[in-house]
Amino acid sequence: MSTVNLSLQAMNALAKEILIAHNTNEVNAEQVASALTAAEADGQKGHGASRIPSYAAQAKSGKVNGHAAPNLTKVAAAALRVDARSGFAYPAINLAIEAVSELVSETGIAAVSIANSHHSGVAGHQVEPLAQKGLIGLSFANGPQGIAPWGGNKGLFGTNPIAFAAPRHKKKPLVVDMSMSKVARGKVNVAAQKGEPIPEGWAVDKDGNPTTDPQAALDGTMLPMGDAKGAQLVLMVEILAAALSGSQFGYEASSFFSGEGASPNVGQLIIAIDPGPFSRKTFAQRMEHLMRAILDQPGTRLPGVRRFDLRDAAAENGIDLPQELFNDLQSLRG
Amino acid sequence: MSTVNLSLQAMNALAKEILIAHNTNEVNAEQVASALTAAEADGQKGHGASRIPSYAAQAKSGKVNGHAAPNLTKVAAAALRVDARSGFAYPAINLAIEAVSELVSETGIAAVSIANSHHSGVAGHQVEPLAQKGLIGLSFANGPQGIAPWGGNKGLFGTNPIAFAAPRHKKKPLVVDMSMSKVARGKVNVAAQKGEPIPEGWAVDKDGNPTTDPQAALDGTMLPMGDAKGAQLVLMVEILAAALSGSQFGYEASSFFSGEGASPNVGQLIIAIDPGPFSRKTFAQRMEHLMRAILDQPGTRLPGVRRFDLRDAAAENGIDLPQELFNDLQSLRG
Numbered sequence: 001m002s003t004v005n006l007s008l009q010a011m012n013a014l015a016k017e018i019l020i021a022h023n024t025n026e027v028n029a030e031q032v033a034s035a036l037t038a039a040e041a042d043g044q045k046g047h048g049a050s051r052i053p054s055y056a057a058q059a060k061s062g063k064v065n066g067h068a069a070p071n072l073t074k075v076a077a078a079a080l081r082v083d084a085r086s087g088f089a090y091p092a093i094n095l096a097i098e099a100v101s102e103l104v105s106e107t108g109i110a111a112v113s114i115a116n117s118h119h120s121g122v123a124g125h126q127v128e129p130l131a132q133k134g135l136i137g138l139s140f141a142n143g144p145q146g147i148a149p150w151g152g153n154k155g156l157f158g159t160n161p162i163a164f165a166a167p168r169h170k171k172k173p174l175v176v177d178m179s180m181s182k183v184a185r186g187k188v189n190v191a192a193q194k195g196e197p198i199p200e201g202w203a204v205d206k207d208g209n210p211t212t213d214p215q216a217a218l219d220g221t222m223l224p225m226g227d228a229k230g231a232q233l234v235l236m237v238e239i240l241a242a243a244l245s246g247s248q249f250g251y252e253a254s255s256f257f258s259g260e261g262a263s264p265n266v267g268q269l270i271i272a273i274d275p276g277p278f279s280r281k282t283f284a285q286r287m288e289h290l291m292r293a294i295l296d297q298p299g300t301r302l303p304g305v306r307r308f309d310l311r312d313a314a315a316e317n318g319i320d321l322p323q324e325l326f327n328d329l330q331s332l333r334g
Numbered sequence: 335m336s337t338v339n340l341s342l343q344a345m346n347a348l349a350k351e352i353l354i355a356h357n358t359n360e361v362n363a364e365q366v367a368s369a370l371t372a373a374e375a376d377g378q379k380g381h382g383a384s385r386i387p388s389y390a391a392q393a394k395s396g397k398v399n400g401h402a403a404p405n406l407t408k409v410a411a412a413a414l415r416v417d418a419r420s421g422f423a424y425p426a427i428n429l430a431i432e433a434v435s436e437l438v439s440e441t442g443i444a445a446v447s448i449a450n451s452h453h454s455g456v457a458g459h460q461v462e463p464l465a466q467k468g469l470i471g472l473s474f475a476n477g478p479q480g481i482a483p484w485g486g487n488k489g490l491f492g493t494n495p496i497a498f499a500a501p502r503h504k505k506k507p508l509v510v511d512m513s514m515s516k517v518a519r520g521k522v523n524v525a526a527q528k529g530e531p532i533p534e535g536w537a538v539d540k541d542g543n544p545t546t547d548p549q550a551a552l553d554g555t556m557l558p559m560g561d562a563k564g565a566q567l568v569l570m571v572e573i574l575a576a577a578l579s580g581s582q583f584g585y586e587a588s589s590f591f592s593g594e595g596a597s598p599n600v601g602q603l604i605i606a607i608d609p610g611p612f613s614r615k616t617f618a619q620r621m622e623h624l625m626r627a628i629l630d631q632p633g634t635r636l637p638g639v640r641r642f643d644l645r646d647a648a649a650e651n652g653i654d655l656p657q658e659l660f661n662d663l664q665s666l667r668g
Contacts, residue, residue: 076611152632
């Protein structure tokens with residue numbers, strides 16, 4: 001497959017230009033383009049440039065309000081609420097991160113729920129900025145249905161990522177970021193395109209039976225990581241992200257991909273913790289003990305490290321887009 | 335196997351009497367006995383009466399300080415710290431739950447870390463009382479080493495449970511409670527006693543190789559639920575429970591079972607969230623929509639329901655202890 005190499009600056013500018021040409025204001029286009037570029041740089045292609053065409057279609061149709069200004073409210077002493085107002089998630093998330101990281105310096109722990117939001121992209125990017133400021137971050141997001149409740153066969157929940165970041169002294173933070181599905185739905189798509197079977201345990205068909213047929217899997221539901229235990233975590237995330245913010249559940253939310261339908265209006269929750277007061281300032285030292293104990297064992301690595309390496313490489317060498325996607329993006333320019 | 339039936343009151347009194355006879359003061363003995371009885375009633379036998387002999391041995395030797403009074407400090411506007419002072423976990427947890435549920439009514443979210451603690455028993459019991467008060471609860475606990483970092487072969491982390499509870503309108507709360515190991519180590523013990531193989535995927539031997547030999551598994555480490563993804567959750571819990579509270583990591587902590595050695599001094603974290611301000615009071619209604627969407631599918635049930643049923647049955651019919659355990663307990667009475 002032939003590819004086109006772009007610098008990160010070029011990808012950012014291209015994404016921004018396309019969004020502005022599709023009913024999105026400059027402030028929002030800037031933030032969305034930055035988030036997609038950061039995802040692409042980290043090798044998270046499912047949240048990167050491949051999203052631009054569907055984002056543009058949704059902004060054009062008004063399914064996502066490209067002109068929405070997210071609205072921040074302090075609802076209790078350590079609690080914030082951002083209403084994304086059916087706009088893109090990233091401007092709401094940026095506002096939320098900024099506000100919660102200020103508030104937590106007074107309160108030790110603080111949380112911000114994000115209501116009426118959209119696809120929130122790389123979950124790790126919602127907590128890494130907190131860890132860069134010396135804070136622990138936790139985030140939870142729901143999405144359109146893809147996972148059934150355990151024992152059932154109809155998709156109710158999204159793949160509902162959890163992210164966690166912890167600061168390290170003079171080092172890049174530890175970042176954990178995972179969807180709650182066993183594998184990303186994208187992997188099933190790839191198998192379907194290639195006409196190859198998928199391993200048992202990834203997904204079930206529309207009747208809830210195990211399947212290795214990727215098309216039957218796409219018509220069915222994805223299985224959670226950790227099976228029955230993971231299914232409970234999926235439910236936990238759904239409640240923290242959607243019920244707490246007063247947003248739509250996975251089974252109520254429209255697709256993040258098509259330009260049709262109402263806004264998905266899903267939710268997110270970001271929690272920030274200042275380790276200083278809890279740990280009596282021992283946190284940084286203790287983290288290093290733990291990281292060393294892990295890395296002393298051959299064959300181990302710390303979560304998130306691979307993404308940082310890819311990010312460094314992308315800053316130097318740019319990113320490679322499939323020719324077909326690049327052509328699509330060219331045709332969408334203003 | 336013959337069993338002895340005891341009322342919950344009788345088990346509670348027996349546990350209390352044994353603890354008091356083993357260097358534990360009445361206030362602590364009362365709380366520990368209640369926690370063990372509640373575990374037994376919920377069918378969580380690994381955290382119930384079977385713990386009494388090892389708790390007594392640890393209190394007698396001073397490995398656990400049976401006379402410790404946990405100490406509560408407010409460390410920031412929404413942040414509390416309890417030092418369990420190398421005593422039993424339950425008095426510290428009870429103090430923590432009481433304090434955090436008061437504080438959160440002002441702050442929307444609040445957290446309490448518990449330092450220098452011990453075996454914290456049924457994780458769900460740390461969050462269920464919060465949900466009974468209309469709050470969302472999250473808890474994280476670490477324990478002595480049983481799980482290796484992903485790619486490694488030496489145990490660093492405990493089985494590190496996560497619990498979550500959410501309130502329901504005029505109904506028992508939703509309670510999620512799970513260890514991060516694929517199965518409890520106790521199941522491997524049972525297989526070893528019976529001389530039966532264990533399924534592949536539960537554990538690895540001391541060299542990190544897959545094994546179906548339960549003895550090799552006991553000499554090795556348990557595998558996390560969800561494999562590589564679960565391993566990251568194990569690490570997240572270790573940081574939230576131990577690094578944040580300034581407690582010992584799994585690889586530093588002594589056994590929860592033997593009377594020998596220093597105090598394990600592990601940690602816990604409990605987070606309380608008041609859903610009212612975040613959700614603009616829509617939470618209860620939205621929870622019911624979600625619960626109904628799950629239960630509308632045949633074959634599903636809500637997490638925690640089985641335990642409530644067992645609890646009701648135990649209140650009525652008491653609990654059954656193995657004759658051998660009952661004899662042991664009789665011999666430990668004061």
